[in-house]
Amino acid sequence: MAGEAQCLSYAGCNFLxxxxxxxxxxxxxxxxxxxxxKEEDPGLRDFEASFIRLIDxxxxxxxxxxxxxxxxxYYQPGLLYGGSLEHDCSPSRSIGYYLESLLCLAxxxxxxxxxxxxxxxxxxxxxxxxVLKATALPLLKKFGIDGEGLEIKINRRxxxxxxxxxxxxxxxxxxxxxxVQFTDPGKIKRIRGTAYSVRVSPQMANRxxxxxxxxxxxxxxxxxxxxDHMKGVNSGKSxxxxxxxxxxxINGTVLSAELASNPQGQGAAVLPEELxxxxxxxxxxxxxxGGCVDSTNQSLVLLLMTLGQRxxxxxxxxxxxxxxxxxxxxxxxxxxxxxxxxxxxPEEEHMGGEKVLMTxxxxxxxxLSKTIR
Amino acid sequence: SSDxxxxxxxxxxxxxxxxxxxxxxxxxxxxxxxxxxxxxxVLTTDSGNCTAEEASxxxxxxxxxxxxxxxxxxxxxxxxxxxxxxxxxxxEAKKSGRIKPTKFKSVEAEEDDVExxxxxxxxxxxxxxxSADTTGALKWKEDLTQKAAEAFLRQQRSTPNLRxxxxxxxxxxxxxx
Numbered sequence: 001m002a003g004e005a006q007c008l009s010y011a012g013c014n015f016l017x018x019x020x021x022x023x024x025x026x027x028x029x030x031x032x033x034x035x036x037x038k039e040e041d042p043g044l045r046d047f048e049a050s051f052i053r054l055i056d057x058x059x060x061x062x063x064x065x066x067x068x069x070x071x072x073x074y075y076q077p078g079l080l081y082g083g084s085l086e087h088d089c090s091p092s093r094s095i096g097y098y099l100e101s102l103l104c105l106a107x108x109x110x111x112x113x114x115x116x117x118x119x120x121x122x123x124x125x126x127x128x129x130x131v132l133k134a135t136a137l138p139l140l141k142k143f144g145i146d147g148e149g150l151e152i153k154i155n156r157r158x159x160x161x162x163x164x165x166x167x168x169x170x171x172x173x174x175x176x177x178x179x180v181q182f183t184d185p186g187k188i189k190r191i192r193g194t195a196y197s198v199r200v201s202p203q204m205a206n207r208x209x210x211x212x213x214x215x216x217x218x219x220x221x222x223x224x225x226x227x228d229h230m231k232g233v234n235s236g237k238s239x240x241x242x243x244x245x246x247x248x249x250i251n252g253t254v255l256s257a258e259l260a261s262n263p264q265g266q267g268a269a270v271l272p273e274e275l276x277x278x279x280x281x282x283x284x285x286x287x288x289x290g291g292c293v294d295s296t297n298q299s300l301v302l303l304l305m306t307l308g309q310r311x312x313x314x315x316x317x318x319x320x321x322x323x324x325x326x327x328x329x330x331x332x333x334x335x336x337x338x339x340x341x342x343x344x345x346p347e348e349e350h351m352g353g354e355k356v357l358m359t360x361x362x363x364x365x366x367x368l369s370k371t372i373r
Numbered sequence: 374s375s376d377x378x379x380x381x382x383x384x385x386x387x388x389x390x391x392x393x394x395x396x397x398x399x400x401x402x403x404x405x406x407x408x409x410x411x412x413x414x415v416l417t418t419d420s421g422n423c424t425a426e427e428a429s430x431x432x433x434x435x436x437x438x439x440x441x442x443x444x445x446x447x448x449x450x451x452x453x454x455x456x457x458x459x460x461x462x463x464x465e466a467k468k469s470g471r472i473k474p475t476k477f478k479s480v481e482a483e484e485d486d487v488e489x490x491x492x493x494x495x496x497x498x499x500x501x502x503x504s505a506d507t508t509g510a511l512k513w514k515e516d517l518t519q520k521a522a523e524a525f526l527r528q529q530r531s532t533p534n535l536r537x538x539x540x541x542x543x544x545x546x547x548x549x550x
Contacts, residue, residue, distance in 0.1 A: 328539050343533075
């Protein structure tokens with residue numbers, strides 16, 4: 001698979017995860033040069049090193065070479081192996097950073113992946129575990145990756161800077177993915193959410209719920225926001241609180257928004273009322289952007305469409321995020337696949353902002369490692 | 374490609390409509406109301422005897438015009454507008470006489486005004502617009518089509534070609550093949 005494929009070369013530290021994930025799936029070797037070469041602190045950061053270790057864990061036979069300063073990385077992918085694993089994520093990024101990539105790789109393992117990740121469960125940068133649980137899992141199900149084995153479970157919450165959270169991610173394997181036709185998001189049916197608080201007063205969660213509801217109640221009655229206060233060892237090492245909201249449509253589209261408090265000792269203290277209101281507004285913004293997949297999972301859905309059977313897949317998205325745009329370019333270099341991109345004006349769709357209809361024909365990727373039983 | 378499909382489909386509908394009109398000239402009024410219902414699908418309102426050859430010819434012309442610049446389009450529209458007003462008066466006289474084939478650009482799901490405008494034709498006839506031959510026709514209605522045309526073109530220009538933005542300019546060429 002790998003030997004004859006041409007090596008791809010990139011410069012710079014951006015989109016490291018995308019590149020490593022796509023290299024692993026396509027089996028093409030990868031070389032990345034000039035990783036923060038001109039900075040005072042050159043080379044790979046600890047969270048990137050941790051990510052590379054994670055990739056090494058889930059694959060078998062990968063060759064990874066990093067030069068002394070860490071500014072050049074050579075990666076020759078092995079086979080995706082899976083199995084029961086554990087990984088300690090760097091606390092400088094949240095588990096979501098690692099989990100996003102694992103979601104892309106997990107369906108194509110030899111053995112179903114069951115991994116325990118430790119670190120920060122919710123932060124202000126990456127999609128939190130709660131959001132990925134609420135949005136990415138329903139998405140995987142649409143591609144035929146479902147069943148008992150698919151779950152994300154939060155055992156312990158950990159807030160930055162110290163972390164101390166723990167999650168379990170399990171995903172079954174599939175030989176082929178189903179093509180999707182996902183062009184009508186439908187109307188919003190209900191809003192769900194989780195207000196979490198650790199090592200602060202449990203009242204914080206209630207205050208967030210109340211303020212978020214004060215905005216959302218005007219739009220629809222079916223709102224339920226769970227409060228999740230974890231205590232003792234389950235509460236991690238740092239205090240904090242936050243809110244995740246998801247809006248579900250009649251056709252099963254899940255749109256999400258989230259906010260978390262500032263980490264201890266960084267920035268001003270955030271009022272839970274303010275955070276709740278802002279998060280509700282972010283959800284409204286996400287609903288306005290719309291589409292059948294929320295902006296966090298745009299690249300995941302495009303990847304799964306690419307790796308589907310040789311059949312046409314369609315998905316309606318909101319405005320493309322910069323990350324997604326770069327992902328499309330990477331998909332072209334790794335899989336020689338280009339999407340048909342059509343803009344849909346709000347007048348045509350009678351709702352929200354501009355939409356983009358993405359169409360592609362799957363490359364007919366099949367999981368070679370999976371034995372047929 | 375979807376544009377051209379749509380174009381040819383509606384061309385067919387228009388053609389059949391024209392034949393109908395030919396044979397049943399007396400039922401003109403009912404046709405008109407029929408037209409107003411089907412305006413979205415049938416972009417032409419025509420009472421002409423259009424043969425198949427003429428229709429295909431107009432299509433060819435039309436497609437070449439489509440590729441041309443927007444300037445031409447807006448120019449045509451002002452012509453159309455003029456002919457609108459003229460055409461309405463001699464609609465009745467024309468009904469039995471010879472009629473030019475209608476041409477149009479297909480504009481999916483655009484407002485009717487814009488659709489009107491995008492037709493380019495020497496002697497286009499509008500039958501439904503009664504306000505224009507009334508003496509007290511309102512002033513603001515006069516260049517509605519013009520305004521709509523400008524709005525449409527403005528929007529057309531402002532909508533970026535996303536595929537080009539994502540994959541770069543080189544893609545466009547290989548994509549055409």
